[in-house]
Amino acid sequence: MRLNRTLLWVGLALLGIFAGLQIWTGSSQNPQNLVASQPTGAPFTLDSHQGEVSLSDLDDDQLALIYFGYTWCPDICPMSMVFLAKALKDLPEELRSRVQPIFISVDPQRDTPERLQAYVKFFEAGIIGVTGEEEELKELAGQYGAYYQRVELDSAMGYAVDHTSDFYLANNKGELVATLSHNTSGNQLQETLIDALEKSPE
Amino acid sequence: MKLLLKPFLLVLLLTYSLASLALELQVQNPYVRAVPPGAPVTAAFMELHNQGSEQRTLVAASSPVSEVVELHTHTLVDGVMQMRRVESIKVPAQGTTLLQPGGLHLMLINLKETLTPGSQIEITLSLDDGSQIELSLPVRKTQMQPMSNHQ
Numbered sequence: 008m009r010l011n012r013t014l015l016w017v018g019l020a021l022l023g024i025f026a027g028l029q030i031w032t033g034s035s036q037n038p039q040n041l042v043a044s045q046p047t048g049a050p051f052t053l054d055s056h057q058g059e060v061s062l063s064d065l066d067d068d069q070l071a072l073i074y075f076g077y078t079w080c081p082d083i084c085p086m087s088m089v090f091l092a093k094a095l096k097d098l099p100e101e102l103r104s105r106v107q108p109i110f111i112s113v114d115p116q117r118d119t120p121e122r123l124q125a126y127v128k129f130f131e132a133g134i135i136g137v138t139g140e141e142e143e144l145k146e147l148a149g150q151y152g153a154y155y156q157r158v159e160l161d162s163a164m165g166y167a168v169d170h171t172s173d174f175y176l177a178n179n180k181g182e183l184v185a186t187l188s189h190n191t192s193g194n195q196l197q198e199t200l201i202d203a204l205e206k207s208p209e
Numbered sequence: 210m211k212l213l214l215k216p217f218l219l220v221l222l223l224t225y226s227l228a229s230l231a232l233e234l235q236v237q238n239p240y241v242r243a244v245p246p247g248a249p250v251t252a253a254f255m256e257l258h259n260q261g262s263e264q265r266t267l268v269a270a271s272s273p274v275s276e277v278v279e280l281h282t283h284t285l286v287d288g289v290m291q292m293r294r295v296e297s298i299k300v301p302a303q304g305t306t307l308l309q310p311g312g313l314h315l316m317l318i319n320l321k322e323t324l325t326p327g328s329q330i331e332i333t334l335s336l337d338d339g340s341q342i343e344l345s346l347p348v349r350k351t352q353m354q355p356m357s358n359h360q
Contacts, residue, residue, distance in 0.1 A: 078245075081252040081317075082283060082310055083290045085242065089351040122247065129245035154289055162294045163277040163318040164250065169291045188288070 046152030048175065048183025053111065053137035056124035060109070060137050065179035069105045070203060073175040075153040077114035077168050078126045085130075087172055092132035094196040102204045112138040113148060113155045114168050151175045152186055176203055233261030234300060234336065239346040241317065243326040251324060252281075253315040253332060253346060254308045259300040266337040267298040274330045276319035283311055297337070310351075324348040 052061040062071055072091065076084035091108055098106065110127050112118035115138045118126075123136030138144070148155055155170035174187040174196065185199050239255035259265050270278040280295050298313055300306045308314050315332065324330060326348050334342040 078248060079250055080292075081242065081244065081250045082292075082314060085244065085351050086310055125247050126245045156289075158291070160292075160294055162279055162281075162316075164279075164316070167292045169286075169289050171288050172290050173288075 046150060046183055046186070048177045048181050049147060049150035050181030051139075051143075051147050053139040053143075054120050055135055055137045056120040060135055062177060062179050062181050065107060066105075067179060069107055069179060070184060070200075071177050071179075072106050072108045072200070073111060073151065073177060074109070074172075075111050075113050075148055075151070075155060075170060076172070077112050077170070078118050078122060079114065079164065080168070080170075083170075083172050087174075088127070088130040088132070088134065090193060090196070091134075091174065092130045094193055094200065095132050097193075097197055098200060102201060105204050106200060108132055108134040110134050110136045111144070111147070112136065113144050113170060114157075115139065115141060115144065151177075151183060176200070234259050234265045234342065236334070236342060236344055239332075239344050240349045241324060241330055241332075241346045243324055243348050243350045244320075246323045249319055251275075251317050251320060252310075253278075253317060254310060255315075255344075255346075257298070257300045257306045257308070259302055259304055259306075262302050264302050265300045267300070267334055268296075268337050269335040270315050270332055271335075272317060272330060272332045274321055274324065275317035276321065277317075278332065279316045279318060280313070281316040282313045285311075326350045 050062050052059050052063075054060070065071060072095075074084075074087060074091065076087065078084070088110070095103060095106060095108065110123065112123055118136075118138050120136065120138065123138060127134035127136040139147075153171050153173065153175070155168050157166050157168050159166050174191070175183060176185040176187070176199065177183050184203055187196055187199055191199075235258045237256040237258060239253065241253040242251050244251040257265075257267065267280065270280065272278050280298050281292055282295050284291050284293070294316075295313070298306060298308070306313070328348050329345045330348060332344045332346055334344065336342070
């Protein structure tokens with residue numbers, strides 16, 4: 008199948024608009040109004056265990072599947088990563104190589120790039136673990152429509168990070184193509200991925 | 210011999226009564242989630258079934274594999290997942306309380322070893338009536354719900 012670039016972009020844009028509309032009409036539970044009212048995505052360069060990783064490193068026909076989380080999250084984050092790994096595994100092979108999953112830790116105080124690497128490797132999905140400066144992460148999360156908040160706990164954990172648990176699909180320009188909420192089914196995640204990647208009618 | 214019998218019976222009786230109290234609370238399908246090597250925390254899940262006529266409350270837990278075990282819950286508030294520590298977990302008389310992903314769970318903090326899938330770990334539950342339940346839990350990888358195939 009040959010890709011027609013222009014049509015691909017049109018398709019992606021349409022999908023983006025559609026997904027955007029769905030999200031803002033369907034479940035507009037905008038957490039405490041701290042996220043951008045119309046998340047558009049943003050390019051980023053963050054730190055991985057192998058140095059800087061930038062969205063612009065992706066090829067034009069690749070998409071990043073982004074998740075904001077932290078490794079001290081014992082339940083929601085691993086579930087989301089297993090969910091992501093399964094959806095990617097079930098993608099047709101020629102599409103699989105066009106998705107780069109990225110786990111952005113919003114807990115840079117505890118998650119060093121090395122710890123992140125050990126964490127993401129466990130899910131065997133080729134996930135890249137990245138993190139950065141607090142300020143930078145806060146801004147980036149907002150640009151994608153993610154929200155998180157550090158909360159001190161009366162617990163041996165010290166603090167937890169309350170966070171949204173959505174997936175974001177973005178291209179190498181940092182443009183948000185689709186948002187998939189935490190309660191998306193595996194099928195929906197897969198369908199959205201396939202749609203976004205295959206929107207290239209001859 | 211006769212002199213010894215009385216205290217012996219007493220101890221036996223006491224053991225039985227404590228055991229029967231604890232038996233009123235039955236634990237089913239317990240498991241602990243496998244986490245990446247070096248991960249400091251993990252969560253344990255189970256079903257608590259109270260066969261008794263009184264409410265039972267889980268007040269504490271401990272395990273040799275972590276420094277601390279706490280009782281935690283998750284709540285979804287405006288799309289944001291919030292994890293919080295709770296003081297206790299109640300199991301109503303003749304009722305069931307589920308410790309399951311996305312909700313109530315035991316939080317194992319500062320793991321002393323890597324929990325490999327397939328192995329078993331020990332957890333002790335402490336109840337409000339002073340009884341304890343010893344559990345052996347399998348370590349499991351996160352389970353996925355089956356999904357239909359897309360060709």
